[in-house]
Amino acid sequence: xxxxxxxxxxxxxxxxxxxxxxxxxxxxxxxxxxxxxxxxxxxxxxxxxxxxxxxxxxxxxxxxxxxxxxxxxxxxxxxxxxxxxxxxxxxxxxxxxxxxxxxxxxxxxxxxxxxxxxxxxxxxxxxxxxxxxxxxxxxxxxxxxxxxxxxxxxxxxxxxxxxxxxxxxxxxxxxxxxxxxxxxxxxxxxxxxxxxxxxxxxxxxxxxxxxxxxxxxxxxxxxxxxxxxxxxxxxxxxxxxxxxxxxxxxxxxxxxxxxxxxxxxxxxxxxxxxxxxxxxxxxxxxxxxxxxxxxxxxx
Amino acid sequence: xxxxxxxxxxxxxxxxxxxxxxxxxxxxxxxxxxxxxxxxxxxxxxxxxxxxxxxxxxxxxxxxxxxxxxxxxxxxxxxxxxxxxxxxxxxxxxxxxxxxxxxxxxxxxxxxxxxxxxxxxxxxxxxxxxxxxxxxxxxxxxxxxxxxxxxxxxxxxxxxxxxxxxxxxxxxxxxxxxxxxxxxxxxxxxxxxxxxxxxxxxxxxxxxxxxxxxxxxxxxxxxxxxxxxxxxxxxxxxxxxxxxxxxxxxxxxxxxxxxxxxxxxxxxxxxxxx
Numbered sequence: 001x002x003x004x005x006x007x008x009x010x011x012x013x014x015x016x017x018x019x020x021x022x023x024x025x026x027x028x029x030x031x032x033x034x035x036x037x038x039x040x041x042x043x044x045x046x047x048x049x050x051x052x053x054x055x056x057x058x059x060x061x062x063x064x065x066x067x068x069x070x071x072x073x074x075x076x077x078x079x080x081x082x083x084x085x086x087x088x089x090x091x092x093x094x095x096x097x098x099x100x101x102x103x104x105x106x107x108x109x110x111x112x113x114x115x116x117x118x119x120x121x122x123x124x125x126x127x128x129x130x131x132x133x134x135x136x137x138x139x140x141x142x143x144x145x146x147x148x149x150x151x152x153x154x155x156x157x158x159x160x161x162x163x164x165x166x167x168x169x170x171x172x173x174x175x176x177x178x179x180x181x182x183x184x185x186x187x188x189x190x191x192x193x194x195x196x197x198x199x200x201x202x203x204x205x206x207x208x209x210x211x212x213x214x215x216x217x218x219x220x221x222x223x224x225x226x227x228x229x230x231x232x233x234x235x236x237x238x239x240x241x242x243x244x245x246x247x248x249x250x251x252x253x254x255x256x257x258x259x260x261x262x263x264x265x266x267x268x269x270x271x272x273x274x275x276x277x278x279x280x281x282x283x284x285x286x287x288x289x290x291x292x293x294x295x296x297x298x299x
Numbered sequence: 300x301x302x303x304x305x306x307x308x309x310x311x312x313x314x315x316x317x318x319x320x321x322x323x324x325x326x327x328x329x330x331x332x333x334x335x336x337x338x339x340x341x342x343x344x345x346x347x348x349x350x351x352x353x354x355x356x357x358x359x360x361x362x363x364x365x366x367x368x369x370x371x372x373x374x375x376x377x378x379x380x381x382x383x384x385x386x387x388x389x390x391x392x393x394x395x396x397x398x399x400x401x402x403x404x405x406x407x408x409x410x411x412x413x414x415x416x417x418x419x420x421x422x423x424x425x426x427x428x429x430x431x432x433x434x435x436x437x438x439x440x441x442x443x444x445x446x447x448x449x450x451x452x453x454x455x456x457x458x459x460x461x462x463x464x465x466x467x468x469x470x471x472x473x474x475x476x477x478x479x480x481x482x483x484x485x486x487x488x489x490x491x492x493x494x495x496x497x498x499x500x501x502x503x504x505x506x507x508x509x510x511x512x513x514x515x516x517x518x519x520x521x522x523x524x525x526x527x528x529x530x531x532x533x534x535x536x537x538x539x540x541x542x543x544x545x546x547x548x549x550x551x552x553x554x555x556x557x558x559x560x561x562x563x564x565x566x567x568x569x570x571x572x573x
């Protein structure tokens with residue numbers, strides 16, 4: 001332990017808060033990537049993304065109550081949200097293609113209200129408490145102090161998911177189609193690819209990632225019908241700061257936003273919201289396309 | 300070039316071509332008149348309220364190179380786009396390999412063996428040359444090609460287009476215009492299409508590359524790929540083409556064997572001046 005301080009805060013505390021920020025950022029990354037993929041490929045602003053996050057958390061918590069297995073919840077929540085996403089794209093969003101960006105935006109906005117109300121009716125207004133599973137409880141010494149094991153798991157697991165996603169997009173045939181389709185959907189069609197199937201899959205994948213983020217976030221805060229609302233706002237900040245449609249940008253921006261939130265809450269807990277929007281304004285002033293916008297689209 | 304040798308056969312069969320639909324003889328039957336591979340009848344297309352194509356008809360028979368010429372804005376590019384299904388509002392009839400494809404989505408044309416090289420080349424930014432080539436054969440996987448074919452085709456294409464060979468790992472968009480055009484053509488050939496629609500391949504490209512490219516078209520034809528070409532460079536186009544259609548005001552105003560138009564500078568001057 002050192003006695004160094006910055007602005008009155010011991011260095012160790014700042015270090016721990018930084019890791020807390022990374023853990024928070026991991027959630028933002030997962031939610032932001034989904035939002036960014038869907039926008040980058042389909043030009044659809046998914047306003048229901050926060051609701052998918054929330055319903056994913058509920059599905060996970062509900063299943064955990066039944067089976068007692070957090071690992072099962074970790075698989076089932078994204079799977080369920082992926083399937084729901086497929087159905088939503090196929091039935092609700094698809095008829096709106098070619099009608100500009102507003103219609104799908106309004107549709108998903110309305111859908112988010114339906115999902116939130118549905119959960120309120122099914123599970124009540126107050127939300128459910130949820131803690132980390134027993135095997136992930138406790139804290140470990142990370143050199144600068146004790147840090148909750150669950151948050152370390154959250155960081156490692158999210159990074160593994162992002163890594164797998166990166167491999168999928170960079171190394172597989174479908175990933176190649178995704179990268180090409182984000183830039184030029186028409187040429188992809190001319191080369192024999194049924195673009196509507198690609199869009200369907202991407203919408204499902206994005207929603208699955210939101211559901212995964214939801215169940216991962218549940219042990220940090222419990223679940224409430226409104227838990228997706230601030231996350232949606234933060235995910236938008238992530239996609240704008242990172243650059244719309246940029247995978248690497250979403251990762252970078254997610255971590256930055258997480259760290260900014262964690263650090264601000266240390267100094268001025270009431271100003272975290274303002275801090276991330278100030279960050280967004282600042283990035284937009286300097287780089288209107290976001291940190292990695294276009295130059296690294298889906299790269 | 301071999302075009303003039305072909306002309307005799309083609310012009311002789313021009314008459315028969317009109318009734319070939321009734322005969323429907325298989326191509327293997329010898330040098331007999333062939334059923335058109337692509338038949339466009341009374342094609343109409345609109346951009347918003349602009350009525351661009353107004354009853355355009357043409358035919359391309361197997362192993363032909365057919366060229367559309369005409370002024371800027373005559374409707375040549377729109378014709379190719381409409382055949383490919385890329386113009387939303389369209390009417391008429393487009394028959395390819397015996398199937399009416401006008402109202403089918405673009406990706407279905409690919410699977411029937413119809414390839415398209417757009418005017419703007421549409422090389423996908425952010426992808427390497429090799430990735431652009433792979434994109435050209437991915438959709439054929441399982442149906443017309445296996446994973447192993449992919450590597451084999453990229454190798455074969457790299458041999459055909461040596462300029463691309465040294466640049467496989469380079470980001471495609473950083474190449475010169477001519478090289479990008481070669482890539483666009485190579486990408487369209489990856490899945491071994493029956494027929495290729497080529498829109499203004501020589502535009503904005505160094506003359507030496509243009510000649511190389513047109514030699515490539517003749518080689519493609521020899522290898523059994525049918526070509527429908529839109530080209531401003533009329534002289535070069537006539538050299539490699541079997542037949543020519545002149546498009547004006549959204550429909551065909553003249554069609555003849557290439558040799559015939561080559562010998563008629565007056566017609567050329569009337570319709571082909573830019």
